Amino acid sequence: MADMKTKYLGLTLKNPVVVAASSLTATPTGVKKAADAGAGAVVLKSLFEEQLRADIQSVGGSAGESHPEADAYLAEMGMHAGSGEYLKLIREAKAAADIPVIASVNCIGGPWWTEFAEQVGKSGADALELNIAFLSTSPDETASSLEDRVVQIVRTARAASGLPVSVKLGSQYTNLLNLASRLSSAGAGGLVLFNRFFRMDIDLSTLGLMAGPVHSKPEDYHESLRWISLLFGRVPCDLAAGTGVHDYASALKVILAGARAVQVCSVVYQKGYGVIREILTGMETWLDQRKAAGLDDIRGKLSRFTSRSPADYERLQYIKALTGIY
Numbered sequence: 190m191a192d193m194k195t196k197y198l199g200l201t202l203k204n205p206v207v208v209a210a211s212s213l214t215a216t217p218t219g220v221k222k223a224a225d226a227g228a229g230a231v232v233l234k235s236l237f238e239e240q241l242r243a244d245i246q247s248v249g250g251s252a253g254e255s256h257p258e259a260d261a262y263l264a265e266m267g268m269h270a271g272s273g274e275y276l277k278l279i280r281e282a283k284a285a286a287d288i289p290v291i292a293s294v295n296c297i298g299g300p301w302w303t304e305f306a307e308q309v310g311k312s313g314a315d316a317l318e319l320n321i322a323f324l325s326t327s328p329d330e331t332a333s334s335l336e337d338r339v340v341q342i343v344r345t346a347r348a349a350s351g352l353p354v355s356v357k358l359g360s361q362y363t364n365l366l367n368l369a370s371r372l373s374s375a376g377a378g379g380l381v382l383f384n385r386f387f388r389m390d391i392d393l394s395t396l397g398l399m400a401g402p403v404h405s406k407p408e409d410y411h412e413s414l415r416w417i418s419l420l421f422g423r424v425p426c427d428l429a430a431g432t433g434v435h436d437y438a439s440a441l442k443v444i445l446a447g448a449r450a451v452q453v454c455s456v457v458y459q460k461g462y463g464v465i466r467e468i469l470t471g472m473e474t475w476l477d478q479r480k481a482a483g484l485d486d487i488r489g490k491l492s493r494f495t496s497r498s499p500a501d502y503e504r505l506q507y508i509k510a511l512t513g514i515y
């Protein structure tokens with residue numbers, strides 16, 4: 190049997206399938222279900238999602254998920270109220286499951302932040318994932334000043350918590366390679382590519398705001414695949430795929446591109462925790478058929494870094510392929 194172990198954020202995971210931050214991992218029971226289903230690790234639900242949801246509902250919108258538009262003041266108030274509960278969740282999750290537990294904070298870098306990161310560091314969490322999402326609405330804020338804020342949060346988190354830190358990013362950055370290397374220098378041990386943000390929609394009957402589709406689709410993994418293949422070998426961070434992994438095939442593809450872990454969320458909501466075992470069995474069977482000893486044998490084999498024709502990985506508009514299709 191192929192060895193499914195992987196190293197991620199300095200931790201040894203028995204396999205690379207990680208249940209992503211969400212309500213699936215919001216309780217010790219959910220964490221135990223993920224562990225019992227075979228997950229290699231879990232990322233706990235981010236701190237202050239409830240506050241965000243309450244915020245949206247209180248202004249008459251529908252409940253969405255973690256999203257960047259939340260008001261900073263309410264977020265900080267929620268953080269103060271929720272931090273004790275969150276530290277308790279970390280301790281209980283650790284007690285409920287014998288797999289690594291990664292805490293997650295939806296982070297805006299407010300004044301509470303340093304102290305809370307210190308507390309997370311002492312809570313027993315194995316690592317800390319930062320879900321950083323700024324949606325700038327000011328025409329005066331430059332892309333570089335926004336990225337400076339992201340880098341500063343990572344530096345603070347790493348120093349204060351003393352934990353391995355990963356950063357879950359959105360895909361909309363002008364030069365992700367540059368940002369990734371700055372984040373690595375600031376202490377990020379891992380990058381999760383990508384977050385899937387709250388999708389805004391409008392209800393035509395009520396003329397109110399509402400949430401768009403909450404779950405990803407199986408075809409949504411391509412953006413993660415592209416960027417993992419471009420970043421592998423170019424930054425020292427461990428890479429994790431974060432959107433659209435719904436089956437063993439996409440899990441294997443992102444590992445071939447260079448991922449050390451694959452985060453799953455929507456597919457677990459849709460099919461239940463049992464899908465984790467299905468994904469793992471499919472991966473093992475594929476590796477065994479190819480006589481691969483383990484994931485280390487295939488990781489990054491189809492990355493830009495190892496490619497003989499790296500330019501192919503950089504084409505946003507692949508004329509040959511497109512002309513073949515149309």
Ligand SMILES: Cc1cc2nc3c(=O)[nH]c(=O)nc-3n(C[C@H](O)[C@H](O)[C@H](O)COP(=O)(O)O)c2cc1C
Pocket residue numbers: 209210211212234235236238254255293295320357383384385403404405406409431432433434452453454455456
């Ligand atoms: C219901 C729901 C709740 C989520 N809550 C969080 C959260 O608290 N923190 C976070 O970083 N991401 C959150 N996410 C995003 C997921 O962790 C994941 O990154 C995203 O759904 C993409 O992965 P997928 O394609 O496997 O669904 C949530 C997603 C869903 C569907």
